[in-house]
Structure formats: structure tokens, C-alpha cells
Amino acid sequence: MLALRDATTRGSVAYDNAELVRAAAGLLSDDPELLAQERRRLEHVYVDELADTDPAQMGLLSLVAGGGKRVVAFADPDSSTYAFRGADPTAVGTFTHRFRTASGAVAPAVNLHTNYRTGGELLAATGRVARRLRGPAGHRAQTPAAEVTSAVEVRTFRTGTSESGYVAHVLRQAHLLDGVPWSRMAVLVRSTVLQLASLQRALHAAGVPTVTQAEDLPLHLQPAVAPLLLLLRCALEPDRLDEEAAVSLLHSPLGGADPLGERRLRQGLRALALAGGDPRPSGELLVDALRDPAELAAVERRWAAPAKAIAALIATAKEAAANPGATVEDVLWAVWRASGLAERWYGLTARGGPVGDAGEERGLQWRGVAADRDLDAVVALFDTAARFVDRLPGARTEIFLDHVFGQELPADSIAPSADRGEAVRLLTAHAAKGLEWDVVVVAGVQEGIWPDLRLRGSLLGSERLVDVLAGRADAAGVAASLVGQTSALLDEERRLFYVATTRARRRLLVTAVASAAVGGSDHEEQPSRFLHELMPVSESDEDADELPVGRLPRALTLPALVAELRTAVTDPASPAERKRAAAAELARLALAGVPGAHPNDWWGLRELSDDRPLVDEGEPVKVTPSTMESALRCSLRWLLERHGGSPPASAAQGVGNLVHAAAMLAEDATVDRGQLLEYIAGRFDAIELAAQWMAGAERARAEAMVDKLLRWLATNPRRLLAIEHEFAVRLADPLRPVDLTGRVDRLELDADGRLVVVDLKTGKTTSVTEAELAEHPQLGAYQAAVEAGAFAEHGDETGGASLVQLGTTAKEAKEQAQAAVGEGEEPGWAGALVRRTAETMAASTFHAVANSRCRVCPVRSSCPISGKGRQVVEP
Numbered sequence: 001m002l003a004l005r006d007a008t009t010r011g012s013v014a015y016d017n018a019e020l021v022r023a024a025a026g027l028l029s030d031d032p033e034l035l036a037q038e039r040r041r042l043e044h045v046y047v048d049e050l051a052d053t054d055p056a057q058m059g060l061l062s063l064v065a066g067g068g069k070r071v072v073a074f075a076d077p078d079s080s081t082y083a084f085r086g087a088d089p090t091a092v093g094t095f096t097h098r099f100r101t102a103s104g105a106v107a108p109a110v111n112l113h114t115n116y117r118t119g120g121e122l123l124a125a126t127g128r129v130a131r132r133l134r135g136p137a138g139h140r141a142q143t144p145a146a147e148v149t150s151a152v153e154v155r156t157f158r159t160g161t162s163e164s165g166y167v168a169h170v171l172r173q174a175h176l177l178d179g180v181p182w183s184r185m186a187v188l189v190r191s192t193v194l195q196l197a198s199l200q201r202a203l204h205a206a207g208v209p210t211v212t213q214a215e216d217l218p219l220h221l222q223p224a225v226a227p228l229l230l231l232l233r234c235a236l237e238p239d240r241l242d243e244e245a246a247v248s249l250l251h252s253p254l255g256g257a258d259p260l261g262e263r264r265l266r267q268g269l270r271a272l273a274l275a276g277g278d279p280r281p282s283g284e285l286l287v288d289a290l291r292d293p294a295e296l297a298a299v300e301r302r303w304a305a306p307a308k309a310i311a312a313l314i315a316t317a318k319e320a321a322a323n324p325g326a327t328v329e330d331v332l333w334a335v336w337r338a339s340g341l342a343e344r345w346y347g348l349t350a351r352g353g354p355v356g357d358a359g360e361e362r363g364l365q366w367r368g369v370a371a372d373r374d375l376d377a378v379v380a381l382f383d384t385a386a387r388f389v390d391r392l393p394g395a396r397t398e399i400f401l402d403h404v405f406g407q408e409l410p411a412d413s414i415a416p417s418a419d420r421g422e423a424v425r426l427l428t429a430h431a432a433k434g435l436e437w438d439v440v441v442v443a444g445v446q447e448g449i450w451p452d453l454r455l456r457g458s459l460l461g462s463e464r465l466v467d468v469l470a471g472r473a474d475a476a477g478v479a480a481s482l483v484g485q486t487s488a489l490l491d492e493e494r495r496l497f498y499v500a501t502t503r504a505r506r507r508l509l510v511t512a513v514a515s516a517a518v519g520g521s522d523h524e525e526q527p528s529r530f531l532h533e534l535m536p537v538s539e540s541d542e543d544a545d546e547l548p549v550g551r552l553p554r555a556l557t558l559p560a561l562v563a564e565l566r567t568a569v570t571d572p573a574s575p576a577e578r579k580r581a582a583a584a585e586l587a588r589l590a591l592a593g594v595p596g597a598h599p600n601d602w603w604g605l606r607e608l609s610d611d612r613p614l615v616d617e618g619e620p621v622k623v624t625p626s627t628m629e630s631a632l633r634c635s636l637r638w639l640l641e642r643h644g645g646s647p648p649a650s651a652a653q654g655v656g657n658l659v660h661a662a663a664m665l666a667e668d669a670t671v672d673r674g675q676l677l678e679y680i681a682g683r684f685d686a687i688e689l690a691a692q693w694m695a696g697a698e699r700a701r702a703e704a705m706v707d708k709l710l711r712w713l714a715t716n717p718r719r720l721l722a723i724e725h726e727f728a729v730r731l732a733d734p735l736r737p738v739d740l741t742g743r744v745d746r747l748e749l750d751a752d753g754r755l756v757v758v759d760l761k762t763g764k765t766t767s768v769t770e771a772e773l774a775e776h777p778q779l780g781a782y783q784a785a786v787e788a789g790a791f792a793e794h795g796d797e798t799g800g801a802s803l804v805q806l807g808t809t810a811k812e813a814k815e816q817a818q819a820a821v822g823e824g825e826e827p828g829w830a831g832a833l834v835r836r837t838a839e840t841m842a843a844s845t846f847h848a849v850a851n852s853r854c855r856v857c858p859v860r861s862s863c864p865i866s867g868k869g870r871q872v873v874e875p
């Protein structure tokens with residue numbers, strides 16, 4: 001702490017760990033009194049992970065514990081993985097010479113050969129990896145302490161999905177069958193950025209609880225921190241605000257948009273731009289809107305809100321950064337306060353705490369835990385910012401951002417990690433160092449990812465300094481040095497893999513994807529060479545290079561088991577023996593109350609609860625002309641829709657309804673057009689449109705329909721009797737009386753004094769063909785109603801019925817007229833059709849009939865002839 005204080009007050013630009021250690025060493029060597037005091041205080045000094053120490057740490061150690069002090073250091077040269085932070089594995093070899101005994105003799109070195117962690121099979125496999133490492137080998141022979149069983153499994157998969165499915169399966173198996181607690185299992189990956197999130201989602205979906213500890217992720221990747229940093233970056237470096245950044249800001253907690261919201265916003269911006277003759281794609285418009293939110297005022301408030309919030313925060317950041325003397329802390333604070341996230345997350349954390357069993361509370365509690373974690377991460381960000389400001393007063397925020405984004409691994413943390421409950425830990429191989437679990441999965445071990453042979457360096461390049469000091473850097477040949485660096489990297493990656501695989505006590509699973517390039521794509525994924533290294537050397541040369549391919553077994557869930565047993569029992573091809581065994585298992589599950597196990601639960605085997613007709617004989621059947629067509633087309637759909645299968649009618653009016661309502665005002669062509677348009681304009685805003693940007697076009701369509709109606713009225717020779725007239729009439733029949741009820745748009749009188757029913761259609765595709773028109777059920781039913789005396793006050797002779805198509809793309813309204821029923825060869829056809837419909841509606845059996853509307857049928861999932869509803873009839 002002293003060193004730290006001095007390092008900062010002396011205005012040093014000490015910034016990485018090695019520099020801090022160096023500052024402490026400097027302080028001690030400058031002050032003999034302090035050094036003596038320290039040396040007196042330390043009687044025994046223990047060093048763990050000696051192979052990961054860097055020269056500065058060794059210097060400090062020499063100061064406080066050199067000269068014959070009691071120092072014990074532990075090292076495994078094969079697990080040194082911090083060379084990129086300046087660690088020097090050769091410190092292990094020179095240690096006994098450097099830290100001599102009090103008498104000046106070389107210190108003793110002891111090799112520990114007993115392994116208490118695991119058993120023979122695992123040791124043999126990890127030993128094969130270690131064998132390929134350069135360096136001392138004397139310590140490598142290890143024997144297990146006891147006869148424990150251990151197992152290694154290497155598997156490759158064709159896709160990442162099946163890989164994570166298999167990983168989930170193995171974890172569930174260990175938990176459910178072998179009783180391993182979730183917290184004694186872990187999944188290790190090489191790269192947080194590439195692998196962690198997708199794996200976590202897949203495991204979660206498969207019912208494996210996982211936990212990624214915040215401290216396992218570098219700061220800039222933590223979900224709560226990433227959007228704040230991105231926002232700062234975009235505010236300070238405007239070029240950074242591209243479409244990708246804009247979208248992730250909108251979807252972050254700072255924006256709060258969902259995918260639908262984003263689409264609506266894009267559509268809105270594009271409609272506006274197009275209206276102004278600007279043809280740019282919506283991505284560019286989105287970026288512009290975040291820079292200058294003026295445009296957003298014209299977009300519907302609901303969809304514009306996330307973008308407005310982000311634009312405001314960007315402005316806040318810019319403003320804060322423009323203040324003279326503003327530090328990164330000030331800027332961050334301004335943005336954080338303006339975001340309002342603090343209040344929201346604190347509200348949620350109040351519900352956090354340990355996760356109990358009460359199912360309902362659980363969701364809230366998880367959200368509370370997540371909010372806790374997010375707040376922790378933001379606090380860590382402020383800590384980092386404060387340290388940065390302390391060390392580099394006056395440095396610009398951009399430099400801070402570079403620094404934070406440059407971190408590949410979580411910063412060292414001395415905070416103890418909280419116990420996050422019973423869950424499988426998901427972490428990087430680096431973070432797994434020093435830990436162990438009963439079951440360890442090392443996933444995604446792909447060539448190119450692990451080993452990752454891209455040359456890299458630390459902020460200050462300290463690892464190269466180490467090379468120079470150790471005489472490894474060849475000043476003469478850069479190429480030679482590059483080769484050297486690459487092979488050193490391969491060693492380091494292999495050691496990291498060794499660390500990962502040696503974390504397992506009982507069971508190790510290592511997986512990768514092996515996918516051949518498909519078609520012209522050169523995207524081929526290869527398992528890492530490390531997988532081969534784990535495998536025992538094969539006897540025959542033929543399959544020496546073959547890695548075992550993994551197959552996804554049945555999911556270890558009750559429903560999957562029940563499904564498999566049921567298939568075995570009912571499959572005609574399965575042998576009698578197997579059927580009997582499956583039936584016995586099902587019986588056992590049924591006794592235990594497992595849903596779906598007892599044949600009583602199998603839909604296909606259930607007795608009908610009631611086989612009486614829907615309407616008792618002699619009772620009237622209610623038929624409305626508008627549903628006749630549907631009932632005749634497929635009576636099952638009609639039945640299901642009628643009894644809860646269709647979504648409730650929306651209260652909001654559509655454009656068609658609005659035009660219908662306006663048409664009620666239009667008795668004939670003398671009506672005032674302006675009045676109709678005013679009517680439409682006045683109610684237009686109440687319409688639920690698919691998108692606000694469609695409003696212009698939809699309104700034009702509504703107005704066009706009104707104009708078509710007016711022009712059609714001008715040519716319509718008949719006289720209006722009633723508009724929107726309701727009727728109810730009984731078609732008498734001793735067995736099956738029919739109550740025909742409904743409403744007609746227009747009831748008109750033709751030149752011969754006969755009644756004509758006119759139905760206005762506002763849909764775009766409601767036209768019918770000539771053939772369909774002759775027996776159009778709805779029109780026929782109107783005619784039958786007329787004949788049965790539904791409009792007795794006006795007469796009971798029908799002159800036909802018409803559809804007037806207003807909504808099609810045609811310029812003029814089209815009248816489609818059905819001839820009067822009495823004029824045809826079969827005068828009673830309409831009444832007969834109504835009776836037939838009534839029979840269908842009152843029946844005890846309803847038929848599913850395949851037809852052109854099946855594709856959009858809302859009750860497909862209950863239809864036996866649709867693939868989706870097969871379970872309705874099959875056991």
C-alpha cells in the first residue's frame with residue numbers, strides 16, 4: 001500500500017502490476033530501515049505458482065526474503081500461463097541457486113510425484129499433453145495416491161449446437177445419475193469473447209444452471225459495463241458510431257429497445273426520409289438520428305423513445321467531457337446518473353438474496369441476483385476509472401477507453417468471490433487456475449482458437465523485455481525472433497490447455513466441432529491438435545488421426561423418456577420383449593404420477609367424453625350468412641374457431657371497418673364527399689395499424705374506397721331501403737329448424753320491386769370468380785333470408801344479391817351480382833345450402849378438410865391432418 005501511495009504521489013506513470021511491484025522494491029531499497037523492518041517481520045515466506053512470477057516479483061522477493069531466509073516456493077513449470085503478463089517460467093530452474101540456504105549452499109528441490117487430485121486414466125492423458133512441452137521433465141512422473149476411477153472423453157461434433165447439447169447432457173447425467181452437485185462441475189473455454197455467451201445460453205436452455213462470475217470476465221465484456229463504455233466511445237469519437245454500435249446501444253439497458261421496436265424505428269425513419277426524397281438505408285438514418293435526434297420527433301413516440309434516450313446520453317457525455325478539467329470519472333458519472341439505471345437496479349436487488357425453492361418468486365430473485373451482479377460490475381468500472389485518474393491525472397477519457405478495451409483478462413481482484421449458489425461454473429481456462437472440480441468440460445477446443453497463435457503483447461511489452469534480459473531476443477534476426485515467439489506461444493497455449501485438463505478430479509470431457517467446408521464456403525472448423533495429444537497412441541496407423549465423433553443421446557428429461565417409452569410400446573416394428581419392458585417402465589412412471597405415462601393421458605386412446613350432436617334434435621340451429629362459407633369449407637375449423645380457437649376480436653377498428661362505418665352515411669351519390677372524408681380523418685388515429693409509417697398509405701386507401709363507393713352509388717340503379725339492417729328469421733323445419741340471423745350492409749329495391757342485398761367488401765383479395773359467385777354461400781343465405789321474410793316490411797321477393805368490391809387495386813368498384821334464386825334451374829338451392837350448413841354445424845362429427853386456407857388456419861395445432869396437430873389422433 002505504501003508503494004502504491006508513493007508511486008502515485010510521486011507522479012509516476014506506473015500502471016501495470018509489474019510496475020507497482022517495482023515501485024515497492026524501489027521504496028524498500030531506498031530505505032534500509034524500512035527494508036530491515038520488513039525482513040524482521042517476515043519469518044517464513046511461501047510462494048505459490050512460482051512459474052507465473054515475473055522478474056520484478058522475483059526482485060522484490062530477493063529483497064524481503066533473500067539471504068538464507070526460510071522461503072518455500074511451489075511450482076509446476078508445465079502450468080505457467082502468464083508469459084504475456086511478463087511471467088518468466090525459467091525462474092523455477094534458477095530459484096534454488098538464487099535463494100540459497102543460510103550456509104550459501106544451493107537450496108534443496110523436491111519433486112512431488114503423488115497426485116491426490118485424480119486417478120490413473122486422467123493422469124495418463126494429461127501426461128501425454130505435458131510430454132510435448134519443452135523444459136524440465138523430472139517432475140512429470142505422477143502416480144495417483146489411491147485407486148480412484150477417473151475417465152477422459154474426447155468428442156467432436158458436426159455443429160456447435162450438438163456440441164453444447166452433448167455438454168449439457170453429460171452435465172445432467174453426472175448430476176442426475178451420479179449425484180454430483182452442480183457446483184462441483186465446470187465448463188472451461190479459451191475465449192470469453194467467442195465462446196462464453198453462446199455456451200451459457202445453450203446450457204441454460206437444456207436446464208443446466210450455470211454461473212459466470214463477474215470477476216471471470218474482463219471489465220469491458222461485462223454486460224452491464226459494455227454499453228456504458230460503448231456509449232462513451234461513440235460520444236467522444238463520433239466515427240465509432242456506426243450501425244452496429246447504434247443497434248447495440250439501442251438494445252442495451254440504456255436504450256431498452258426490443259427487435260420489434262428497432263424495426264418500427266427503422267421503418268419510421270425510412271418513411272420520413274423517403275418522403276423527403278432521401279433514399280439512404282435505415283442503418284445510416286439510425287446513426288444520424290442518434291447524433292441529431294431532431295428527426296425522431298416525427299416518429300411515433302413509443303418507437304422513438306429508446307433512440308431519444310441514447311441520443312440524450314451521448315449529448316450528456318459530450319457535454320461532461322467538454323468541461324475543462326473533466327476526468328473520465330466525471331464523464332462516466334454524468335452518463336450513469338442520466339441513465340437512471342441505478343434506481344432501477346437497486347429496486348431489483350431488494351428482491352435478490354439467496355434463491356429459494358418457491359417457483360414463482362424464483363424469477364424475481366434471479367433478476368435481483370443479476371441486478372446485483374450488474375451493479376457490482378459498474379462499481380468495478382468506477383473503481384478502475386478512479387485508479388486511472390489517480391495514476392494519470394489529466395489523461396483523456398479516450399486513453400482510458402483504450403486501456404479498458406485492451407484488457408483480455410479480468411483485472412486482478414482481491415475481493416473474495418461471493419457464493420453464487422448451486423450452479424455449474426462457466427469460465428476461462430485462465431480463471432480456472434488453481435481450482436478443481438469433479439467433472440470438468442473443456443469445450444470449443446478449435447484449431448485457431450486454442451492454440452491461439454496470434455502474436456500479442458502486453459501494454460508495456462514487458463514480455464519482450466524479459467526475452468531481452470534472458471538473452472532470448474535475437475537482435476540480428478527479426479524473423480528468427482518471430483519463429484521463436486510463435487513456438488513460445490504454442491508452448492504457452494499448450495500449457496494453458498494442460499492447466500484446463502488438470503482441473504478435473506473424476507471426469508474430463510474435451511469437445512470440439514469438426515465441420516467440413518460446405519459448398520463454396522471455406523468456413524471449415526477443425527478440432528485443435530491438442531485433442532489428438534490427449535488420445536492414447538493408437539495401435540494401428542489407420543485411425544491414428546481419427547477423433548471419436550460424439551452423438552447426441554436422448555435428452556435426460558422425463559418427457560423425453562416418456563416419449564421414447566411410448567414410441568417403443570406403440571411401434572409395430574419393435575420386438576415383443578422391448579415392448580413389454582417399455583410398458584413395465586411406463587407403468588412404474590404412471591404409478592409415480594408422471595404426466596403422459598398412463599395410457600389414459602394418450603389422446604388417441606381416450607374414449608369420447610360425449611358423442612351427442614352439438615345441437616339436440618328439434619332445437620334450432622343458429623346460422624349467420626358470414627360464417628357459412630367457413631363452416632362448409634372445413635367444419636372442424638369452424639367448430640374450433642367458434643369455441644375459443646380464434647383470437648379475441650380486437651377492439652381497435654381496422655381500415656375496412658372504418659370504411660364500412662363511413663358507408664353508413666352514404667345513402668346515395670348525393671352525400672357530401674367532404675363529410676365522409678372528415679369522418680374518416682376524425683377516426684383514423686384510433687385505428688391499430690401494423691406500423692405508423694403505413695398511416696399515409698392506409699389513409700389514402702380508405703379515401704380511395706370512399707371515392708369508389710360514391711362513384712358506384714352514382715351508377716347504381718336501385719333505390720336504398722335500409723343501411724346496416726339487422727335481421728333474424730326462422731326457416732321452419734320439424735327436425736332441424738334454422739335461425740338465420742345477421743346484418744346486411746345495404747338493402748335495396750330494384751326496378752321490378754324486388755329486394756336486393758348488397759354486401760360491401762373492403763379487403764384487397766375478396767373478389768370471387770364467376771363460378772364461385774353463382775353459389776356464393778353468404779349471398780345465397782341473404783336471398784334465403786329475404787324469401788323467408790326477414791325483411792317482410794319491404795317485401796319477400798328476392799332480386800339477387802351483390803358483392804361490391806371496394807378494396808381491390810382496381811380503379812373502380814366492382815359489383816359482383818348473384819342472380820335471383822328463383823331465376824335459376826334450381827330455385828331452392830340457397831335454402832338448401834343454409835339447411836346443409838345447419839346440419840354441419842349441429843353435427844356430432846366435424847371433419848377436417850384440406851383446403852387453400854389451411855396455411856393460415858389459426859387452429860392448425862389441433863388439426864389431425866396438419867403435421868402440427870398429429871398428437872390429437874396419434875397416441
Ligand SMILES: Nc1ncnc2c1ncn2[C@@H]1O[C@H](COP(=O)(O)OP(=O)(O)OP(=O)(O)O)[C@@H](O)[C@H]1O
Nearest residue numbers: 074076079115116117118145433434435436502503
Ligand atoms: N496429502 C494429501 N492428502 C490428501 N489429499 C491431498 C493431499 N495433498 C493435496 N490433496 C488434495 O489434492 C488436490 C490437489 O491439491 P492442490 O490443489 O494443493 O494441488 P496443486 O498442485 O496446487 O494443484 P494445481 O497447482 O494444479 O492447481 C486437492 O483436492 C487437495 O485437497
